[in-house]
Amino acid sequence: MTAGFISSFQSLGTVDGPGVRYVVFLQGCPLRCKCCHNPETWGIGKGDSYSADEIAARVSRYRNYFGSDGGITISGGEPLLQAEFVAEVFRLCKAQGISTCLDTSGCILDDAVQRVLDHTDLVLLDYKMTNEADYFSFSGMHLQQAERFLRNLNDRHIPTWLRQVILCGINDTNENISALFQKQQQYDCIRNIELLPFRKLCTAKYEQLGIPFPLAHIPETPKSRIDELLGALS
Numbered sequence: 001m002t003a004g005f006i007s008s009f010q011s012l013g014t015v016d017g018p019g020v021r022y023v024v025f026l027q028g029c030p031l032r033c034k035c036c037h038n039p040e041t042w043g044i045g046k047g048d049s050y051s052a053d054e055i056a057a058r059v060s061r062y063r064n065y066f067g068s069d070g071g072i073t074i075s076g077g078e079p080l081l082q083a084e085f086v087a088e089v090f091r092l093c094k095a096q097g098i099s100t101c102l103d104t105s106g107c108i109l110d111d112a113v114q115r116v117l118d119h120t121d122l123v124l125l126d127y128k129m130t131n132e133a134d135y136f137s138f139s140g141m142h143l144q145q146a147e148r149f150l151r152n153l154n155d156r157h158i159p160t161w162l163r164q165v166i167l168c169g170i171n172d173t174n175e176n177i178s179a180l181f182q183k184q185q186q187y188d189c190i191r192n193i194e195l196l197p198f199r200k201l202c203t204a205k206y207e208q209l210g211i212p213f214p215l216a217h218i219p220e221t222p223k224s225r226i227d228e229l230l231g232a233l234s
């Protein structure tokens with residue numbers, strides 16, 4: 001029986017992939033992104049343990065809400081740390097006709113991850129920055145790793161959304177946004193690009209955990225700034 005460590009569930013999520021989705025936040029992440037909203041998911045081997053069958057049964061109870069676009073999203077933390085478990089949950093969901101979506105940083109790419117992708121309908125890839133210096137400094141991961149993951153998705157023709165958190169004074173430049181959107185010319189698998197305004201709702205979580213929030217000094221990004229950046233593209 002494949003089991004996984006879960007941080008939390010969201011039964012009717014609308015921001016992690018298309019339509020209405022049952023979102024499972026897995027526990028454990030090897031990265032420490034400065035803008036992370038879920039620091040409670042970092043610890044590996046913590047959280048509650050559930051079997052893949054239990055998760056598939058929970059998801060199935062919400063299938064009437066999914067409509068034609070919705071389904072399950074597995075997020076985190078970094079879901080690919082528990083790739084065998086994710087592969088089994090997705091396999092069970094797909095067997096019931098439920099669409100599967102993986103929200104990942106793309107920091108791991110091995111045989112177990114390829115087995116997850118065998119059962120994945122859509123990937124939300126956090127493409128954190130468009131230059132190596134910022135990528136590494138803000139996440140601890142190399143841009144090359146994200147590119148390698150994206151190339152693999154493209155080779156496998158897996159529909160992909162790129163997502164990037166926009167931070168004022170750091171990556172809210174026309175140069176960055178245009179480099180991000182140029183990825184669509186390079187990779188046919190990219191179906192959508194989402195610019196996510198930086199939010200600080202997670203500040204209370206950092207305080208509770210006694211961890212300093214590295215971006216406490218940076219203001220939230222207004223939606224109008226995102227609109228300006230998108231407007232400058234056309």
Ligand code: SF4
Nearest residue numbers: 029031032033036077
């Ligand atoms: S990969 Fe996701 S969960 Fe992990 S630190 Fe970065 S933002 Fe947080």
